[in-house]
Amino acid sequence: MTIRVGVVGGGQLxxxxxxAAQALGVEIRVLAExxxxxxxxxxxxxxxxxxxxxxxxxxxxVDVLTFDHEHVPxxxxxxxxxxxxxxRPGPHALVCAQDKSLMRERLAGLDVPLPxxxxxxxxxxxxxxxAQHDGVAVAKTPRGGYDGKGVRxxxxxxxxxxxxxxxxxxxxxxxxxxxELAQLVxxxxxxxxxxxxxxxxxxxxxxxxxxxxxxxxxxxEIIAEAARIGxxxxxxxxVTGVLAVEMFDTPSGQLLVNELAMRPHNSGHVFTEAGVxxxxxxxxxxxLDWPLGDTSLRQPWAVMVNLFGDAGNERIHAAxxxxxxxxxxAYGKHxxxxxxAGHLVATGDDLEQLKTxxxxxxxxxxxx
Amino acid sequence: MTIRVGVVGGGQLxxxxxxAAQALGVEIRVLAExxxxxxxxxxxxxxxxxxxxxxxxxxxxVDVLTFDHEHVPxxxxxxxxxxxxxxRPGPHALVCAQDKSLMRERLAGLDVPLPxxxxxxxxxxxxxxxAQHDGVAVAKTPRGGYDGKGVRxxxxxxxxxxxxxxxxxxxxxxxxxxxELAQLVxxxxxxxxxxxxxxxxxxxxxxxxxxxxxxxxxxxEIIAEAARIGxxxxxxxxVTGVLAVEMFDTPSGQLLVNELAMRPHNSGHVFTEAGVxxxxxxxxxxxLDWPLGDTSLRQPWAVMVNLFGDAGNERIHAAxxxxxxxxxxAYGKHxxxxxxAGHLVATGDDLEQLKTxxxxxxxxxxxx
Numbered sequence: 001m002t003i004r005v006g007v008v009g010g011g012q013l014x015x016x017x018x019x020a021a022q023a024l025g026v027e028i029r030v031l032a033e034x035x036x037x038x039x040x041x042x043x044x045x046x047x048x049x050x051x052x053x054x055x056x057x058x059x060x061x062v063d064v065l066t067f068d069h070e071h072v073p074x075x076x077x078x079x080x081x082x083x084x085x086x087x088r089p090g091p092h093a094l095v096c097a098q099d100k101s102l103m104r105e106r107l108a109g110l111d112v113p114l115p116x117x118x119x120x121x122x123x124x125x126x127x128x129x130x131a132q133h134d135g136v137a138v139a140k141t142p143r144g145g146y147d148g149k150g151v152r153x154x155x156x157x158x159x160x161x162x163x164x165x166x167x168x169x170x171x172x173x174x175x176x177x178x179x180e181l182a183q184l185v186x187x188x189x190x191x192x193x194x195x196x197x198x199x200x201x202x203x204x205x206x207x208x209x210x211x212x213x214x215x216x217x218x219x220x221e222i223i224a225e226a227a228r229i230g231x232x233x234x235x236x237x238x239v240t241g242v243l244a245v246e247m248f249d250t251p252s253g254q255l256l257v258n259e260l261a262m263r264p265h266n267s268g269h270v271f272t273e274a275g276v277x278x279x280x281x282x283x284x285x286x287x288l289d290w291p292l293g294d295t296s297l298r299q300p301w302a303v304m305v306n307l308f309g310d311a312g313n314e315r316i317h318a319a320x321x322x323x324x325x326x327x328x329x330a331y332g333k334h335x336x337x338x339x340x341a342g343h344l345v346a347t348g349d350d351l352e353q354l355k356t357x358x359x360x361x362x363x364x365x366x367x368x
Numbered sequence: 369m370t371i372r373v374g375v376v377g378g379g380q381l382x383x384x385x386x387x388a389a390q391a392l393g394v395e396i397r398v399l400a401e402x403x404x405x406x407x408x409x410x411x412x413x414x415x416x417x418x419x420x421x422x423x424x425x426x427x428x429x430v431d432v433l434t435f436d437h438e439h440v441p442x443x444x445x446x447x448x449x450x451x452x453x454x455x456r457p458g459p460h461a462l463v464c465a466q467d468k469s470l471m472r473e474r475l476a477g478l479d480v481p482l483p484x485x486x487x488x489x490x491x492x493x494x495x496x497x498x499a500q501h502d503g504v505a506v507a508k509t510p511r512g513g514y515d516g517k518g519v520r521x522x523x524x525x526x527x528x529x530x531x532x533x534x535x536x537x538x539x540x541x542x543x544x545x546x547x548e549l550a551q552l553v554x555x556x557x558x559x560x561x562x563x564x565x566x567x568x569x570x571x572x573x574x575x576x577x578x579x580x581x582x583x584x585x586x587x588x589e590i591i592a593e594a595a596r597i598g599x600x601x602x603x604x605x606x607v608t609g610v611l612a613v614e615m616f617d618t619p620s621g622q623l624l625v626n627e628l629a630m631r632p633h634n635s636g637h638v639f640t641e642a643g644v645x646x647x648x649x650x651x652x653x654x655x656l657d658w659p660l661g662d663t664s665l666r667q668p669w670a671v672m673v674n675l676f677g678d679a680g681n682e683r684i685h686a687a688x689x690x691x692x693x694x695x696x697x698a699y700g701k702h703x704x705x706x707x708x709a710g711h712l713v714a715t716g717d718d719l720e721q722l723k724t725x726x727x728x729x730x731x732x733x734x735x736x
Contacts, residue, residue: 023695023696025679285688293694298667298715313394324644326661327644330390330393
């Protein structure tokens with residue numbers, strides 16, 4: 001009997017798990033939000049993942065359940081576990097990728113450096129935090145934020161009046177950083193793990209726009225520290241599958257943990273071309289409890305640029321026409337301004353040439 | 369409207385076109401032989417490709433029709449073309465991959481070196497050919513042979529009595545060769561083409577068992593000659609998509625053309641890992657008339673070993689356990705002795721180490 005992996009969510013991460021599942025010879029099934037989901041090719045159920053009947057029906061048909069996103073309510077995942085479903089990562093881990101305040105609380109007890117933070121329940125809490133941090137802070141809704149949504153830079157409690165009306169919020173020190181890094185780790189249920197090379201990520205308007213692998217100009221201390229932070233968190237939170245740790249690299253050289261994701265992550269798309277093992281295959285191998293793969297790079301450098309708005313046939317055609325070196329990834333989504341619709345990758349020996357190449361290709365055929 | 373590519377045949381070649389189509393953002397539809405076809409994930413029609421109703425229904429739903437194999441009868445393809453279906457490669461080209469005698473006739477007029485050959489209609493023809501070639505020849509049924517089937521070494525007309533009863537056969541000089549090579553070319557409808565690095569193939573019992581890219585110990589003359597032969601044939605036969613030319617490398621250094629395939633080919637599987645552009649993506653880009661990709665290698669060496677009989681979860685698991693460097697490709701087929709069920713690839717700097725690694729991994733978990 002062929003092993004079946006079920007993926008909740010039909011976005012581009014589920015879509016890019018399809019080739020990995022196919023190569024491994026496992027059957028992939030997707031619970032998709034709509035008939036036109038990015039991962040629609042593997043959709044076996046179309047419905048609402050917050051609906052118990054839908055979710056449990058889907059889960060009963062697979063050997064292991066994993067995720068395209070972290071939005072499945074924890075109490076439903078706990079019910080699945082109680083019913084004997086193998087859920088990886090488990091709800092006890094995943095909840096820390098769902099709730100940013102809880103994540104900070106859990107990480108606070110570990111030997112990993114964090115920005116200063118506090119949970120604010122009322123304007124007075126915000127006032128106090130601002131007073132301690134030069135009058136500026138980053139406010140985050142604990143749940144539901146992504147790609148810059150649910151994040152605000154605040155200088156007065158009034159900036160978050162609306163959020164506080166709905167419940168406590170997370171406040172964080174506005175970190176001065178020289179760049180942002182991301183560390184991916186893939187971990188099996190019993191603890192074996194592999195670390196990918198740390199990458200540099202460039203955000204625009206709070207959204208990942210560009211990734212360079214490996215992160216350039218890095219010291220061996222930074223490499224080791226990023227890998228250590230990834231391992232410590234994966235172990236402490238008992239993550240199964242891919243964990244992505246987004247970090248700030250600060251002027252002093254200290255790394256501070258920013259966000260976590262417990263699934264393949266935008267920062268890891270480069271490894272499909274550049275790595276021996278892609279993050280999608282690494283995730284599947286980890287949640288299947290299969291031997292993990294080599295995470296080393298095939299070539300010295302890889303650069304990825306996201307395509308926003310549209311990655312339809314014309315734009316991909318234009319990117320390919322721009323250079324034969326361009327590796328395309330379309331997500332099969334309807335065009336919408338600002339939407340992550342695809343990405344391009346180039347790999348090679350000359351980093352600056354690759355950046356110019358991929359950026360140029362991403363502009364080719366752009367509709368705006 | 370998203371472009372739709374239709375693939376006739378649901379084998380492993382169609383299966384491995386799925387990730388390529390997904391990355392390009394084109395929709396792939398497969399006409400599969402059965403519900404359990406290797407490329408079943410993308411199957412939209414299950415039926416008999418020799419049945420006109422089935423084939424034409426499938427073809428009307430796609431923008432371009434291409435193939436997993438060369439077995440669709442030429443008269444049906446010609447009818448599709450007459451109906452306005454875009455068939456690539458076209459029947460005028462594909463017929464030369466279907467009929468080995470016709471292939472020899474067409475190639476005979478070109479500047480490409482062939483083994484001595486003749487079409488034999490009766491035992492007397494066989495006798496004469498044997499007398500001219502030291503009493504030994506290779507006999508082939510013009511149609512329907514693959515993986516060593518439909519091929520016999522003969523030393524007397526009696527060896528092919530049964531075949532001659534059904535029609536003329538192809539006789540070829542039994543070539544003394546030092547090794548076998550394969551040259552892949554991808555060609556667009558108007559003639560633009562790219563050549564992959566020539567590879568060395570190792571056959572066991574007439575079936576491809578192992579491939580090394582690039583072919584080791586090759587002179588620049590051999591590389592240039594292999595590429596030239598590929599281009600000349602692609603151009604002369606007006607091939608669209610991937611053309612694979614299997615060749616003998618003879619003691620004198622002359623290359624002789626053995627077989628042709630007009631689709632992705634077992635000898636090109638290495639390029640999924642080792643090349644910037646896979647043969648599957650190259651084929652789709654060519655039949656879509658899209659810009660062709662870079663065919664250069666990412667790493668110095670790549671070795672592929674076919675998995676025969678079975679490539680189920682246990683065997684792939686065992687191969688991955690053998691080494692984290694192993695890249696798996698399962699075809700999702702039921703086990704059957706001798707069946708091509710998957711393949712493994714490893715890439716790197718040290719060819720001998722890679723060979724040992726991939727061969728070892730292919731033995732791990734083997735059931736026989």
